[in-house]
Amino acid sequence: MARTQRLFTLMQILRRHRYPVTAQVLAQELEISVRTLYRDIATLQAQGAHIEGEAGLGYVLRPDFVLPPLMFSQEEIEALVLGARWVGSHTDKPLGQAATDALAKIAAVLPAEARHLLDSTTLLIPARQQDDRWQAELRQAMRAERKVLVDYADAQGRASQRILWPFALGYFEQVRVVVAWCELRQDFRHFRVDRILSLQLQNDHFPQRRANLLAQWRAEHLHRPREVEQVRVDETGEDSQTGNG
Template sequence: MPRTGRLFEIIQILRSSAAPVRAEDLAEKLEVSKRTIYRDISALQAMRTPVEGEAGIGYMLRKGYDLPPLNFDEEELEALHVGLAMLMRTGDGSLQKAAERVSHKIKDVHATADWLQVAPWGAPLDDPELGCVSKALLRKAVRDSRKLRITYVSPERGETSRTLRPLALIYHIECTMLAAWCELRGGFRHFRTDRMFAAEMLDGGFAPQAGTLRKLWMEQEGWDFAFAP
């Protein structure tokens, strides 16, 4: 999580707590070290955010402090409600949790639009305990332009090991696909995430070529996606 997002989350956690929150509890919730939390608290205090407390005791947000309201019109709020609900169809557990957090933040300052309902059925949830590759890992590889090594099983060719330069995630209704440059095939391919049985992020990056590759992929494929052979 980027630092700006983490600072915002710390404020949200402290806002919703009636008692001091220990640095170790913040660190566990945000999946960072206590040292990082101490630095973040110092940064918030330097920005005049009224965080009170100290290491070993816990931290609280001074009563009455609030974030600026989110200014959306009615249709923008309805679009957000539907869009966030549709993330349930992606099977991306990490994005679903993020959508819940965003929804709670919106509900803090705006009335909910529960009368707009979205059916949750779609791609299966990515559960690493069941052998499914985490979509959060794939998104990170795309975001950071890091190579992936995957084990992929297709009905036509069986199991293969691929080294990929991941370029985009495509969320269909019933599946999610990773668009990538496949070093085995020497070209752009699309891989269903539910056919990946292992994925490892490699040390090698391709950031200097990522923008060019993504542009070529978009020009070549458009929206006429091809499955990986």
């Protein structure tokens, strides 16, 4: 294995571990000597990687490290570009711009040859017209774990007002669906974003953490068979992902 590729692989291994990993374990996975491992750790630290630890105790990569100028494989570069282009074409403008900015930051630390691959990939995402209303506001509410007050219309145009705890946003091919706890129904519900008539961010926070809500929803809903690309409106007016039509 070339040294540049070995350094990149070492970074990937360290990213997988939240707690210190001994030099012996790292060296064994890379199939190198412990002495070589120590030299590689020192090289990465000199290039800006925040690797903490020492011989005999183990090493851990802190999350606020500066990305060293390491190589991505061609397929990894293609995946990054394709993902950024999809986000730019299928989400709201702030999220699309964030994807473009993230790609630019990655390009800034890539060697010239890898930057060329980044610019020349021919995996394309067709442009599409879409209504991106409320997506940025919903993502803000989810990050802050704050309730929202929405006016919502069902498929028949019947409007209702709800207090929601939004904790997930699904990007399906034709629609965007927010997954939330509905205070009116006292249950998890799925709402099509394009049917939200108005939305107001509230000062009240969720009584539970977003991660807990997501775990409960997964336990209750993900085992149920459904057509994930379709949504229907049930008799209560909420959107559900449990059928067609």
